[in-house]
Amino acid sequence: MTSTDAGQFRSVMTFLFLIACLMFYFAFDTWYDETLACRSSRSICMLSQMISDLTGIELRKVTAQVWAAFGLTMFFIIFLVFRDRRKKEQRKGVQIQRMK
Numbered sequence: 872m873t874s875t876d877a878g879q880f881r882s883v884m885t886f887l888f889l890i891a892c893l894m895f896y897f898a899f900d901t902w903y904d905e906t907l908a909c910r911s912s913r914s915i916c917m918l919s920q921m922i923s924d925l926t927g928i929e930l931r932k933v934t935a936q937v938w939a940a941f942g943l944t945m946f947f948i949i950f951l952v953f954r955d956r957r958k959k960e961q962r963k964g965v966q967i968q969r970m971k
Contacts, residue, residue, distance in 0.1 A: 880956070884949055891945030898938030 891942045894942035
């Protein structure tokens with residue numbers, strides 16, 4: 872694996888992690904108060920409105936349990952990808968040692 876591939880992989884995983892964190896933020900926000908994000912942070916409110924405009928899904932109508940489920944799913948996917956990648960790297964290391 873080249874360093875470019877590893878850098879791209881880290882970038883994608885970081886992006887997925889940030890999306891999962893955003894989903895947990897929306898879950899907490901929905902659970903705590905329907906309009907907390909719009910009162911406390913204009914940028915989150917604007918992001919919520921932009922996503923609603925693009926997808927047609929009203930983010931404020933999605934329940935906290937749904938946001939939490941999406942967030943957990945993203946974390947689970949990230950965990951599985953990292954675990955699979957680590958196993959592949961370990962196998963490559965074992966194969967290299969056997970060849971020597």
